[in-house]
Structure formats: C-alpha cells, structure tokens
Amino acid sequence: MLERVAVHQTRLRTPGLGLDARGVALGAKGVVLLPSIDRLVAFLALYTRQGSLADILRSLAIEVVRSKLGAREVTLTFAAETSDRMDRIAEIARLAGGYTFTGTSRHFVQYRDAAAPFGYDVAQISAGDATLWLYHNTFSQSYEAERKIDVRSLVLRLEPHADPSTGREPGPRWLAAEAGLGPALIHYFVRSGVTAEVGVAEWPPASSFETGRSSGTCFACPSCRSA
Structure with missing residues (x-):
C-alpha cells in the first residue's frame, strides 16, 4: 500500500509531495485524523501545553468528515511548512490517539515514523472524486467533508x-x-x-x-x- 522513501530518492508518485532539505517527504499541508471530538480536545490540550496554538491557527481548519462506510471522524488541516513542525505535531497526534499525514491537495500519505525516517509514498493513487484520500500502512480511506468546526467557537466553549x-x-x-x-x-x-x-x-x-x-x-x- 505504501512504500518507504529511500535515501536520495528524487521522484515521488503522490501529487504535491516533495522532499525537504533533509530529504523528508513533505507536502504543503499536514492532516491529523482523530476518531472523535473528545480526541480533538485532547489534541488541543496537549498542543497548548508545549506552545501556542497561534503557531498553526492562521492555516488551521477543523472538519467533521465521513468515510464511505458512514463513520464520522475529525480532521485538522494546517500548513506543514517544515518537517520540524510536522515531527512535533505527529508526536502529539500519536499521544491523542490520532494519525498524521502530509500532502498538498486531496491525497495525503502517512507522515514519517521510526519505520520510515524519510517518509512514505503511495504505490498507486486511488481513483475517485472524494474530497480527501488518506493513505496509511494499515488502511487507505476516502472521506467527504460533512461540516466545519469553528476553531474560535470551540476554544471559547472549552474555556x-x-x-x-x-x-x-x-x-x-x-x-x-x-x-x-x-x-x-x-x-x-x-x-x-x-x-x-x-x-x-x-x-x-x-x-x-x-x-x-x-x-x-x-x-x-x-x-x-x-x-
């Protein structure tokens, strides 16, 4: 399903995915997939313990998405910028029970981990008109956006x-x-x-x-x- 990016690899199949200065596969955006609103709250709590949400707030978009099987989950989309930022977010997402992906448009691959220090690429792009495609070592799933969650309103409700x-x-x-x-x-x-x-x-x-x-x-x- 996924292929590990090799050292000095130059070509990637995932649209919008490139290599940063350290050779890590990185798109323009990052996506965190969380199973529920509770896990979203946990992610935000963990993130703000280590720094300000203002770091990603300008580009942050939170949505409730629905898979083709009808399961509802939550995605956070933000500007990836650097692999340093993505490393931090990926660790926080793991602690909150979520998965981290990177890409640019509709197709996002699993962000790098210990098994693939330079990241992942897809062996074959899935066809379809879904709003979002996520490729992980354990699953490949398409999602449709159901509704947006206003970040400011969410934070004010939690305070x-x-x-x-x-x-x-x-x-x-x-x-x-x-x-x-x-x-x-x-x-x-x-x-x-x-x-x-x-x-x-x-x-x-x-x-x-x-x-x-x-x-x-x-x-x-x-x-x-x-x-």
Missing part, C-alpha cells in the same frame, strides 16, 4: 467561565466535568494558580449487585476538605 451566581454566597465551590476533560482542567487550574483538590466521582450503584459508573472528574476548593 471555563465563572457563573455570575457563584459570587453571591460564600462557601466552597464545586466543578464537575467529564473524565476526558479532567487533564485539561487540571492544567488550566495549575497555570492560573488556583488551589483546589481533584478526585473521581461515581454514581452510587442502583443495587449491591451493580457497580457504579463514573460521572466525571470533580474539583473542589480547599474548604471542601472537611466536608
């Missing part, structure tokens, strides 16, 4: 906002969140200098024969420790 009613009465404050958002919220509190306790809250079992189900991550201020 914690104070409830105006919280300042009316003194006492402890509780914040409950889905388990997947826990690491991002902890990082936000640490960065903002908020003193708090964190724990995992569970619903009580309906009977002694059932186990509780996790309801998320619960954050409490220090005054709740004696509660």
Whole structure:
C-alpha cells in the first residue's frame, strides 16, 4: 500500500509531495485524523501545553468528515511548512490517539515514523472524486467533508467561565466535568494558580449487585476538605 522513501530518492508518485532539505517527504499541508471530538480536545490540550496554538491557527481548519462506510471522524488541516513542525505535531497526534499525514491537495500519505525516517509514498493513487484520500500502512480511506468546526467557537466553549451566581454566597465551590476533560482542567487550574483538590466521582450503584459508573472528574476548593 505504501512504500518507504529511500535515501536520495528524487521522484515521488503522490501529487504535491516533495522532499525537504533533509530529504523528508513533505507536502504543503499536514492532516491529523482523530476518531472523535473528545480526541480533538485532547489534541488541543496537549498542543497548548508545549506552545501556542497561534503557531498553526492562521492555516488551521477543523472538519467533521465521513468515510464511505458512514463513520464520522475529525480532521485538522494546517500548513506543514517544515518537517520540524510536522515531527512535533505527529508526536502529539500519536499521544491523542490520532494519525498524521502530509500532502498538498486531496491525497495525503502517512507522515514519517521510526519505520520510515524519510517518509512514505503511495504505490498507486486511488481513483475517485472524494474530497480527501488518506493513505496509511494499515488502511487507505476516502472521506467527504460533512461540516466545519469553528476553531474560535470551540476554544471559547472549552474555556471555563465563572457563573455570575457563584459570587453571591460564600462557601466552597464545586466543578464537575467529564473524565476526558479532567487533564485539561487540571492544567488550566495549575497555570492560573488556583488551589483546589481533584478526585473521581461515581454514581452510587442502583443495587449491591451493580457497580457504579463514573460521572466525571470533580474539583473542589480547599474548604471542601472537611466536608
């Protein structure tokens, strides 16, 4: 399905794919494929821990895409620029459970990894009018764009906002969140200098024969420790 790019190779079959100064196969764009919105949030949280999103924000486009089998996934498309940038993004995508590709137009191949330090090229380009073609060592799939996700609106929804009613009465404050958002919220509190306790809250079992189900991550201020 894919062929490893060899040292000093000069010709590549993938449209828009070339070699940078280090001989790494690189297109004008990079694409990260993530399985869900939760994984998208995880990717953004990991990315902003190491640097500013402004690095790729100008060229960043996020879309929900649909495969020919009907599965919905999320893609982030951005300007690749250099293999140094792509190396960093590929590592973050791997930690978030995603895959990284590079290309220029509709056809994107798997970005380089330890098995292919100079990247990959396709043995044969797939035919079809799909909006996006992704070629990976383990799959080759076409996708159609379903809807765009506005980056600014997404970030604003993820940023914690104070409830105006919280300042009316003194006492402890509780914040409950889905388990997947826990690491991002902890990082936000640490960065903002908020003193708090964190724990995992569970619903009580309906009977002694059932186990509780996790309801998320619960954050409490220090005054709740004696509660």
